[in-house]
Amino acid sequence: MSTELETLRLLSNAFGPSGYEDEVREIVKNYFSELVDEVKIDVLGNVIGVKKGDDNFPTVLLDAHMDEVGFMITHIDKSGFLRFNPLGGFDQRVLYAQKVTLKGDKGIVKGFIGAKAPHLLKPEERNKAPDIDSLFIDIGAASKDEVIEMGIKIGSVGTFDTTFTMLGKNRVMGKAFDDRVGLAVMISVLRRLKESNYNIVAIASVQEEVGLRGARTAAWQVNADFALALEGTAAADTPGTPEHKYSTELGKGPAITLADRSIISHPVVIKSLIHVAESKNIPYQFKRVFVGGTDAGVIHLTREGIPSAVLSIPSRYIHSPAAIIDINDFKRAIELVTGFIEYVSEKFKK
Ligand SMILES: [Zn+2]
Numbered sequence: 069m070s071t072e073l074e075t076l077r078l079l080s081n082a083f084g085p086s087g088y089e090d091e092v093r094e095i096v097k098n099y100f101s102e103l104v105d106e107v108k109i110d111v112l113g114n115v116i117g118v119k120k121g122d123d124n125f126p127t128v129l130l131d132a133h134m135d136e137v138g139f140m141i142t143h144i145d146k147s148g149f150l151r152f153n154p155l156g157g158f159d160q161r162v163l164y165a166q167k168v169t170l171k172g173d174k175g176i177v178k179g180f181i182g183a184k185a186p187h188l189l190k191p192e193e194r195n196k197a198p199d200i201d202s203l204f205i206d207i208g209a210a211s212k213d214e215v216i217e218m219g220i221k222i223g224s225v226g227t228f229d230t231t232f233t234m235l236g237k238n239r240v241m242g243k244a245f246d247d248r249v250g251l252a253v254m255i256s257v258l259r260r261l262k263e264s265n266y267n268i269v270a271i272a273s274v275q276e277e278v279g280l281r282g283a284r285t286a287a288w289q290v291n292a293d294f295a296l297a298l299e300g301t302a303a304a305d306t307p308g309t310p311e312h313k314y315s316t317e318l319g320k321g322p323a324i325t326l327a328d329r330s331i332i333s334h335p336v337v338i339k340s341l342i343h344v345a346e347s348k349n350i351p352y353q354f355k356r357v358f359v360g361g362t363d364a365g366v367i368h369l370t371r372e373g374i375p376s377a378v379l380s381i382p383s384r385y386i387h388s389p390a391a392i393i394d395i396n397d398f399k400r401a402i403e404l405v406t407g408f409i410e411y412v413s414e415k416f417k418k
Pocket residue numbers: 133246247276299300
């Protein structure tokens with residue numbers, strides 16, 4: 069496995085629902101400490117890596133979020149079943165019958181999301197996915213006391229139990245590619261530009277999935293001239309979806325967001341990305357459905373405004389127990405972001 073894929077594997081397998089990104093933060097911190105001049109952890113838990121270059125180069129901010137969609141335990145019943153609230157937006161259809169990982173005071177606890185048995189369903193319940201209120205987590209405990217003994221309590225958090233796996237010739241499956249693939253791109257770009265004299269600030273943000281929260285305070289601490297949010301974005305290039313609703317497609321290169329619910333990407337950044345892609349023969353595509361929001365939404369509104377855009381790696385089945393991406397899209401995103409930093413640094417030299 070290449071160093072870049074190995075980075076993605078490590079990050080994807082790490083546990084980090086919104087607000088509880090500790091494990092991911094440790095991994096990011098370790099990588100950053102080898103690649104940048106200064107690593108800070110701010111009050112909210114964002115990791116900010118500063119690579120100091122020549123004064124006359126502009127500062128390019130890269131952002132990727134560390135958190136993944138997960139859930140928090142809100143109730144434990146006398147028979148040992150757990151109720152939960154989501155942290156971030158799930159596709160509710162996919163929760164039932166999933167294996168999950170919880171982190172308790174005594175370490176990892178495995179479990180399974182259950183629902184009322186099929187033969188007890190009312191006719192109107194039979195044809196739809198159970199809503200989150202009717203689901204519960206079974207961790208193998210026979211009583212509330214046993215749950216407590218296992219180290220799980222109200223406020224414990226969890227996420228899907230999925231291990232990074234190679235699929236076919238060029239694809240990988242894993243959890244939390246939104247946005248661990250963005251983090252892996254960011255780390256790989258820092259690795260490539262380690263010996264350069266460019267000014268780069270890399271933000272690994274917290275709590276994106278619950279409303280772009282970490283990036284808001286992190287970006288405020290940086291006086292950036294340009295910003296790129298790196299994301300795993302939805303690819304709907306699958307059976308049953310009309311072509312004009314694909315949003316993005318696997319294997320067609322990284323996706324440039326022109327606009328989504330949180331940002332209209334800045335024309336200078338878009339033009340620079342396209343220029344680099346075309347001059348280096350890097351295939352690229354546009355994200356073609358204006359849905360979702362990203363950290364770029366809050367970053368571009370920081371201070372007097374920062375010219376920003378989003379670059380994404382198309383990911384099928386996002387916000388579900390596993391996503392699938394094409395390794396070539398991942399590699400090309402690394403090339404494109406590296407080229408982008410080189411290009412804007414030289415072109416906008418002060
Ligand atoms: Zn995301």
